[in-house]
Amino acid sequence: MKIDLSGKTAVVSGSTMGIGFAIAGGLAESGAAVVVNGRKQASVDEAVAALKNAFPEAEVRGVAADLGTAEGCAEMVEAEPVADILVNNLGIYGPQDFFEIPDEEWTRFYEINVLSGVRLSRAYLPGMLEENWGRVIFLSSESALNIPADMIHYGFTKTANLSIARGLAKRVTGTGVTVNSVLPGPTMSEGVEEMLREDAEESGRSMEETGVAFVKENRPSSIIQRPATVEEVANMVIYTASPQASATTGAALRVDGGVVDSIA
Template identity: 85%
Template sequence: MNIDLSGKTALVSGSTLGIGFAIAKGLADCGAAVVLNGRKQQAVDEAVAALKKGFPGAEVRGVAADLGTAQGCAALVRAEPSVDILVNNLGIYGPQDFFEIPDDEWTRFFDVNVLSGVRLSRAYLPSMLEKNWGRVIFISSESGLNIPADMIHYGFTKTANLSIARGLAKRMAGSGVTVNSVLPGPTMSEGVEAMLREAAERSGRSIEETGVAFVKENRSSSLLQRPATVEEVANMVVYTASPQASATTGAALRVDGGVVDSIA
């Protein structure tokens, strides 16, 4: 399958590292002009330089903006008024006991993980409708279906992503604009590596071995029995953004390694 995104502009929120950067690489490799985003200008500049180095012919630019705020989303839209592909990837996570999570932390997770995608979708979908072509993809998580007891506030936001994407797909019904969710499972991103590093040092195992042990202990239903790579997740997103995925909309597409124990 030859995915050609030439002539399309793709925006990936939270894309200076991890899954977001891998998605940006995959989209650039298929010919899309790619807009990277992060909170800090230096991180954005470094990511843009790295992507241009990997794909010398690609059109790559970046916008530094804190999308956890209305002002940051507005600044991004002013800088990039129209895109063809929107990947709402931005997200924060971290284990914390329910009884120790204050109101402002619930609000912070909601603002970053949910409202950022709401605001950007609201800004970019009208122009997609005008062109009768567009792709909006929310990066949810298997944690949106299997709510983790130690990250209830995170799981709640990922369930919200699923609801919004399904509702927006209905709102776009009959058009050439699709809206979907992609649900990664445990994925070996830089953030997860950092989370596992202390355990790896204590055990004397490699990061990869520690990742496998983490999945077996904490996601025992995994059929893959290891973390996914960021590229494996990005592959699903790139396909979902492609012209070939024109009949896929309103879907929750799992890249969870079979963690969710469901036949549907």
């Protein structure tokens, strides 16, 4: 299967590092014009330069905007008014006990993890419908189904992603536009590496060994028994964005290594 996204423009929120950066790279390699996003101009410039270096033939642009705010989303849409592919990847996470999470932290998680995708979808979907072709993909998580006791606020936002994506898929019924969610499990992104760094240093284990130990201890139902790579997650997103995935919509596509113990 050769995925060709030539002539398509893809906007990937939160894509200067981690899964988002890997997605941007996969889309660029497949021929799409890719718009990278981050809050800081320096990190956006660095990511754009890295992608252009890796894929010299690719068209890569960047927009520095805080998409966790309405103003930032408006800045993005003003800078890049058209998208054929929208990947709502932006998200934050972090363990915190339920009884210690203040209202403002619930609001912050909701604004960044949920409303960023709502606002961008609301802005870009009408153009996709006019062309009768488009892809909207929400990065959810296995935590949407397997709510972590130490990150309830995070799990809640990822469940919301599933609801919005399913509802939007129904909203565009009978068109050439698809809307799906992709659910990663534990993934060895820069953010996860940073979270595990102290454990690795204290134990004397490599980062890879620490990641395996984390999965076995915290996600024992994992079938692969290791974290996924960012590229493994990105591969699912690239397929979902492709013309070949035209009959896949309203779906929650798991790339969680089998963490969610379900046959469906």
